[in-house]
Amino acid sequence: SDLVENVLVERRGRVTLVTLNRPEALNALNLATMTEVVAAVRAADADPGVGAVVLTGSAKAFAAGADIKEMASQDHLQMYRADWFRGWEDLTRVRIPVIAAVSGYALGGGCELAMMCDLIIAAENAKFGQPEINLGVIPGMGGSQRLTRAVGKAKAMDLVLTGRMIDAAEAERSGLVSRVVPTESLLEEALAVAETIASKSKPVAMMAKEAVNTAFETGLAQGVVFERRLFHSLFGTPDQMEGMAAFQEKRPAEFNQG
Numbered sequence: 001s002d003l004v005e006n007v008l009v010e011r012r013g014r015v016t017l018v019t020l021n022r023p024e025a026l027n028a029l030n031l032a033t034m035t036e037v038v039a040a041v042r043a044a045d046a047d048p049g050v051g052a053v054v055l056t057g058s059a060k061a062f063a064a065g066a067d068i069k070e071m072a073s074q075d076h077l078q079m080y081r082a083d084w085f086r087g088w089e090d091l092t093r094v095r096i097p098v099i100a101a102v103s104g105y106a107l108g109g110g111c112e113l114a115m116m117c118d119l120i121i122a123a124e125n126a127k128f129g130q131p132e133i134n135l136g137v138i139p140g141m142g143g144s145q146r147l148t149r150a151v152g153k154a155k156a157m158d159l160v161l162t163g164r165m166i167d168a169a170e171a172e173r174s175g176l177v178s179r180v181v182p183t184e185s186l187l188e189e190a191l192a193v194a195e196t197i198a199s200k201s202k203p204v205a206m207m208a209k210e211a212v213n214t215a216f217e218t219g220l221a222q223g224v225v226f227e228r229r230l231f232h233s234l235f236g237t238p239d240q241m242e243g244m245a246a247f248q249e250k251r252p253a254e255f256n257q258g
């Protein structure tokens with residue numbers, strides 16, 4: 001395991017595990033952490049031997065938000081010139097599937113970071129919220145947009161305007177998280193889901209992710225055509241031939257992991 005300053009990066013089989021590692025600040029997301037997380041996930045994206053990423057925090061906090069201490073003294077022009085938080089968008093441009101494994105607090109930027117991932121697996125003790133309004137600001141890493149798309153206007157307005165936290169059960173009911181698992185087995189479960197994804201053809205998983213993401217960015221008619229064209233393109237890949245041959249030969253498929 002390589003210890004970078006704020007993030008631990010480990011290889012677990014075909015999965016890269018990225019662990020936020022600022023326990024003294026409940027994994028508050030400062031700019032250095034952003035740079036390290038993005039670098040680790042981009043490296044996994046580029047590595048043909050890695051098929052999925054798990055991003056996690058500690059038992060107490062996935063991340064308690066953007067680093068308030070780092071932001072507090074900035075003025076408008078400094079925020080604007082730095083385009084503060086822009087760097088996190090690079091995480092949404094990777095094509096490898098990224099799973100957020102959330103235990104404890106996922107607040108503000110922490111909730112927004114989880115929502116930048118492709119799916120969220122929550123421990124029973126997880127708490128999600130967008131408490132920025134209590135600090136005299138609003139979500140700044142995509143929360144007002146991604147939360148609204150994930151859970152709809154009713155819940156998004158409730159969370160963004162009151163700053164209240166929701167527990168894992170409410171997050172699952174609302175459609176924010178994919179699964180809720182016992183707190184003590186969070187990492188094991190998330191790594192198992194990641195390994196399942198990593199056992200598929202990586203390019204096919206990348207296209208599947210791209211297709212689902214297109215649903216958020218285009219209209220239905222355009223999205224359906226985009227999906228169909230991706231589908232057609234897969235008939236130029238060895239993994240389509242292997243997958244369909246394996247089915248007919250009643251054996252497990254062996255995908256080219258490249």
Ligand code: CO8
Nearest residue numbers: 024025026028064065066067068069107108109131137140
């Ligand atoms: N930033 C910096 N430090 C933090 C943060 C944070 N977001 N959260 C916790 N910490 C630090 C605490 O200051 C404390 O440090 P110290 O020991 O030096 O005082 C340490 O972590 C432990 O925290 P607590 O003692 O508070 O732990 P508790 O268990 O008592 O409470 C809570 C846990 C409830 C999670 C509490 O820490 C809390 O409310 N944290 C802040 C949550 C929050 O408001 N998050 C949103 C931040 S803003 C954001 O993410 C988006 C900003 C968008 C702004 C747009 C600008 C462009």
